Amino acid sequence: MSSPSGFREIASRELGNEYSRIFLKLLSEGFAILRSAGMSTFEDPQEALDRSRAIRRDAVERMPELLEEFARAAGENGAVVLWARDARHACDQIVGLARERGVRFVAKGKSMITEEIGLNRALEESGVEVFETDLGEFVTQTMGLPPFHLVGPAINIPPDKIGEAFFAKGVIREPDSDPVRLGKAVRAHLREKFRALDMGVVGVNMAIASTGTLVNVENEGNIRMIKSSPRTLVAVMSIEKVVPTLEDALHLLRVLCRNCTGQKMSGYVTFDSGPAGRGEKDGPEELFVVIVDNKRSAIYQDPLARQVLRCIRCGACLNTCPVYARIGGYPYGGVYSGPMGAVLSPLLHGIERTSDLFRACTLCGACRQVCPAGIDHPELIRVFRQREVEAGAQAAPGAQGAAERAALGVLGLCASHPAAWMAAVRSARLACAVLGEGGYVRKSPFGLSGWFSSRDLPAVAARTFREWWKGRDAAKGGRGPGGGPT
Amino acid sequence: MNGDAGREILELLRRAPRAGPHRTIQGRPASSGVEGDRAGMVLRFTEEASSQGVTVHRASGGQELAQVLTASVRAQGIRRMVACASGAVSALDLGRWAVETGVEVVDSSRLGDRGAVREAAFTADAALTPADFAVAESGTLVMAFDSDHQRLLSVAAPAHFAVVAIDDLVMSYEEAFERLLRRRKGFAGQVCFITGPSSTSDIQAVQFKGMHGPARLEVILLDTCERKPAGGL
Amino acid sequence: MRTMEVSLFIPCTVDVLLPEIGVATCRVLERLGVKTVYHESQTCCGQVFLNAGHAQKARRAACRFIEIFSKDDFVVSPSGSCVHMVRSCYPDLFPAGSLWRARALDLAPRVFELSQFLVDVMGVTDPGGSFDATVTYHDSCHVLRGLGVSRQARMLVDAAAGPRRVEMPGADSCCGFGGEFSVRFPEISVAILKDKVQSFLDSRADVLVLNEPGCLLNIGGYLHRHHPEKRVMHLAVFLDEAMERGSGR
Structure with missing residues (x-):
């Protein structure tokens, strides 16, 4: 929904935020340990990964057929399937459901797609109050903050700040900063809502095509509450959530939980095939499944970009990303952060508006290595950069961008002409002789200030390898050229 | 109107160039643990569930089940319990147990409507329910809800006692679903996996139990040998 | 042959x-x-x-x-x-x-x-020679995750340094170079780099060995300014020095 702007400013601010840094370190180190311990409980971890990747690739390649199969099966189970072209279309339909039933409030389970389409705002604008019920989401909603992390959206927020916000909103009667007491206060606060709930909204982790079943994964029990207490349940899914069979879903669950939190299975997993059955006294009497496209069918047209639709939102790529681990989720400016955001947001919001997301990447490949869906993030990021260049967009604003383009231009010329290369080396050597000391350069007038803020660079060698080789060829048995300039 | 949107989206998707069938991996995933005899599965289930903070008991027959429950409700000071008496719980003489222990038991089969179920589930100190299966690979309970077994009981009450017949202890989720589908001739409504009590770590990564669901989960594996005639099938 | x-x-x-x-x-x-x-x-x-x-x-x-x-x-x-x-x-x-x-x-x-x-x-795991310092090895991203090479370099270092090779925590995590990334996003790059250098310092090794010039410029450039007593060496230079000294172990 919101487009990522101000990446640099927010990243810079977050780099100086001690609280964020502490939790980022904990997240990246802690989750890495949990993940590897979790995955190692597979008899053959590589086989398990290969299998989940094959399932996701297959599911995405067969998406139209599977979606059709799912919609038919869900309909036969008694669910009402609603299709939505875009965010607006989805919100209108869900708001319509709430209004027709005259509900005053809805309770929601954590769901990225409803954040993407801006459902909370749409509901509130039409007078329906929205309660996020996942503890982390409740905190971010109360404080008006974007998610910091996929699994722990508020994990970085100091508890005294949470206490202040809860106190101001009447969730607690006296200020508090104890994480457990704050959590219990939210429990008490929301229990009354669950008990009186008429309509609930949840996302969907997987939609099983062959059986028309919706799968939700959670640990707190809020989604179970929402799927049990109200008469009306609305499940919102983007089109890529579909998987072929129950067996596929079960395997993906094993991988999803282990790869995300290291659990063999999350606390609660619910499989809903239609509304409550005959004679059931709780559970939804009516179940609506809203299937949202919101640009995905356009993404699907590109066989390379299509792979982003394989993502199962386990969050492993965030925890392993060296960039995310330093700056957290805020700079990514939306629902999707880390490598997941870097490959998805450019396709949702446009390459030209998201340059920093795919430029702020070292191409280290750690995300690809842990991805259970088989997404090649570095490949996609390279492709986005290429498309940006081809579109002639300004790669980086201002003088720095111009300097970089000029540098690449010169390098391009030199790379294809050895003579130009040698000439460039000679002029660079002269510059180094002026700027350098002891074989190293400590600053540069050529726009590389970023490098030199904390790093030196070796000066151009007195003798390049090429020159050494020539000399050696001339007088056999020559020794090395030595390090710096003489 | 809405059917149009669906057709439009599917039409767009179908128009995309595609690589064709992609499935390269066939067959069952490598099993997530030792194929167990019963003793092995009991051990594995107990280990896995315990690691998630679940207390696992074993009881042979209704009498022992009553004793286990009595000890637990006394230890936790439980005074009001909502109970679903179907499935494996039927081994327990609920009325007699209530009289003996003095626990106020609400039999969920007497709850007339959604309001009554809510009232009972949200005000009870504990819920007693059957589970259809126990899965050893992760210490998971599998429950299928129906007209006898209400969804809210095991999520709204602060403590949950789940009784599962030892014959229904299986190694994998796949096995649980296969048997569930055979037993129920397909499934409608909801099937739920429960692995440990409700928990969260969302504030400062401080973990605690009982966020929205029960803080306490006790599983009683019930030996049902007494229900079978000796030597019979 | x-x-x-x-x-x-x-x-x-x-x-x-x-x-x-x-x-x-x-x-x-x-x-x-x-x-x-x-x-x-x-x-x-x-x-x-x-x-x-x-x-x-x-x-x-x-x-x-x-x-x-x-x-x-x-x-x-x-x-x-x-x-x-x-x-x-x-x-x-x-x-x-x-x-x-x-x-x-x-x-x-x-x-x-x-x-x-x-x-x-070539099947060479011990090229001969010895190296007399505590050494640790950095897995460069493209060497490890790109080429799947990690064991090979460690074997060669072990042959020369023997038990004086130590592992540093997070040896396989990125050093923050990323080519143009290091110039475009210097603050983030240096934040990653500082952690890498810290884990090198924590390992108490004198020398960091790697086989990627990009990482060498990055880590070496930082060490040169802030920890000049520490040394980062390319594997080739390390092996050459070890062989030069001969196998006097």
Whole structure:
């Protein structure tokens, strides 16, 4: 929904935020340990990964057929399937459901797609109050903050700040900063809502095509509450959530939980095939499944970009990303952060508006290595950069961008002409002789200030390898050229 | 109107160039643990569930089940319990147990409507329910809800006692679903996996139990040998 | 045994800024009885262009490279990321079914990173020599995750340093270089780099060995300014020094 702007400013601010840094370190180190311990409980971890990747690739390649199969099966189970072209279309339909039933409030389970389409705002604008019920989401909603992390959206927020916000909103009667007491206060606060709930909204982790079943994964029990207490349940899914069979879903669950939190299975997993059955006294009497496209069918047209639709939102790529681990989720400016955001947001919001997301990447490949869906993030990021260049967009604003383009231009010329290369080396050597000391350069007038803020660079060698080789060829048995300039 | 949107989206998707069938991996995933005899599965289930903070008991027959429950409700000071008496719980003489222990038991089969179920589930100190299966690979309970077994009981009450017949202890989720589908001739409504009590770590990564669901989960594996005639099938 | 002939692939950064790495690569191979050749027409593999999004320039560089090296049996380089570029990225620069793609695929399996060549091709796990300092090894991203090389380099370091090689925590995590990333996002780059340097300092090793010039410029550039007593060494230079000292262990 919101487009990522101000990446640099927010990243810079977050780099100086001690609280964020502490939790980022904990997240990246802690989750890495949990993940590897979790995955190692597979008899053959590589086989398990290969299998989940094959399932996701297959599911995405067969998406139209599977979606059709799912919609038919869900309909036969008694669910009402609603299709939505875009965010607006989805919100209108869900708001319509709430209004027709005259509900005053809805309770929601954590769901990225409803954040993407801006459902909370749409509901509130039409007078329906929205309660996020996942503890982390409740905190971010109360404080008006974007998610910091996929699994722990508020994990970085100091508890005294949470206490202040809860106190101001009447969730607690006296200020508090104890994480457990704050959590219990939210429990008490929301229990009354669950008990009186008429309509609930949840996302969907997987939609099983062959059986028309919706799968939700959670640990707190809020989604179970929402799927049990109200008469009306609305499940919102983007089109890529579909998987072929129950067996596929079960395997993906094993991988999803282990790869995300290291659990063999999350606390609660619910499989809903239609509304409550005959004679059931709780559970939804009516179940609506809203299937949202919101640009995905356009993404699907590109066989390379299509792979982003394989993502199962386990969050492993965030925890392993060296960039995310330093700056957290805020700079990514939306629902999707880390490598997941870097490959998805450019396709949702446009390459030209998201340059920093795919430029702020070292191409280290750690995300690809842990991805259970088989997404090649570095490949996609390279492709986005290429498309940006081809579109002639300004790669980086201002003088720095111009300097970089000029540098690449010169390098391009030199790379294809050895003579130009040698000439460039000679002029660079002269510059180094002026700027350098002891074989190293400590600053540069050529726009590389970023490098030199904390790093030196070796000066151009007195003798390049090429020159050494020539000399050696001339007088056999020559020794090395030595390090710096003489 | 809405059917149009669906057709439009599917039409767009179908128009995309595609690589064709992609499935390269066939067959069952490598099993997530030792194929167990019963003793092995009991051990594995107990280990896995315990690691998630679940207390696992074993009881042979209704009498022992009553004793286990009595000890637990006394230890936790439980005074009001909502109970679903179907499935494996039927081994327990609920009325007699209530009289003996003095626990106020609400039999969920007497709850007339959604309001009554809510009232009972949200005000009870504990819920007693059957589970259809126990899965050893992760210490998971599998429950299928129906007209006898209400969804809210095991999520709204602060403590949950789940009784599962030892014959229904299986190694994998796949096995649980296969048997569930055979037993129920397909499934409608909801099937739920429960692995440990409700928990969260969302504030400062401080973990605690009982966020929205029960803080306490006790599983009683019930030996049902007494229900079978000796030597019979 | 027939004398092996290796064509040296000396990346531009090594040629100009770190020639001692190229020389050491050449010397290590020659000490092991390999004949070396160097095509003076080589310039840049094009990795910097590809990563920056300039596919056309990368393609031109790739064509040049393929022309220059296509007749060699073995091409060996001290840069893991450049080898990764040639082995993994070149074929995808050209359309399926094209002649250039076929040529790229034909060349790819003959291009090796130094430790990969020594251990996997030559079967050398102990080139001889010893190194008298505490050493730790940094897994460069493109060496480890690109080429799948990690064990090979550690074996070679172990042969010279023996028990004085220690592991540092997070040896396989990125150092924050990322080419243009280090210049475009210096604050983030340096934040990553500081943690890498800290884990090196925590390991109490005197020398950090790696086989990627990009990481060497990054980590070395930071150490030179802030911890001049610490040393970062390319594996080729490390092996060359160890062999120079002889196996006096």
